[in-house]
Amino acid sequence: SSGINAEYGEGGGLLSPRRNTAAVVSMSPTDAAPQRRVRCDSYKTSDSQVFVGPASKIGALVRGYLTRRLLQSYKVQEHIKTIRDTRAILLTEDEIQTSQDRIFNTRLLETLSNTKSKLSYIFHEMALREQLQYISNSRAARNEIYIKEGKLVKSS
Numbered sequence: 001s002s003g004i005n006a007e008y009g010e011g012g013g014l015l016s017p018r019r020n021t022a023a024v025v026s027m028s029p030t031d032a033a034p035q036r037r038v039r040c041d042s043y044k045t046s047d048s049q050v051f052v053g054p055a056s057k058i059g060a061l062v063r064g065y066l067t068r069r070l071l072q073s074y075k076v077q078e079h080i081k082t083i084r085d086t087r088a089i090l091l092t093e094d095e096i097q098t099s100q101d102r103i104f105n106t107r108l109l110e111t112l113s114n115t116k117s118k119l120s121y122i123f124h125e126m127a128l129r130e131q132l133q134y135i136s137n138s139r140a141a142r143n144e145i146y147i148k149e150g151k152l153v154k155s156s
Contacts, residue, residue: 070123070131073138079119086112 070076090112091105122131 066131066135067123069135073134074141075134075138076119076122079115079122082115083112083119086115 086108090108091101096102096105122134
């Protein structure tokens with residue numbers, strides 16, 4: 001319809017109605033300057049309609065950035081490696097033959113559970129300051145490695 005194309009612009013792109021974060025600029029011949037309206041998304045819950053504005057979208061982008069940086073940190077990567085290695089070693093019920101195998105498997109399961117709990121703590125319960133410290137420590141360690149390898153010139 002021509003009303004949608006006039007409001008969102010021809011050919012889609014950034015002002016396409018499919019992108020929910022689009023800004024809408026309306027220009028009419030009588031306007032001296034374009035007026036900018038920011039679209040807010042909304043979703044309906046069982047009893048009310050909730051509007052999601054630009055501030056919550058920015059917050060979601062920041063949280064996503066923080067999550068990706070935390071996933072790249074050395075501590076988190078160590079926990080992920082521990083989980084993968086432990087799961088690879090775990091014995092199935094068919095492979096358990098002796099009481100020592102059972103004890104070994106129980107200890108592996110405890111290790112797996114503890115590591116998952118630590119990982120959950122880092123992402124869900126740890127204070128933002130501590131999370132940022134993890135990221136900062138990883139960045140500093142990575143820079144030290146680059147300096148040792150001669151790939152990065154240390155700035156003063």
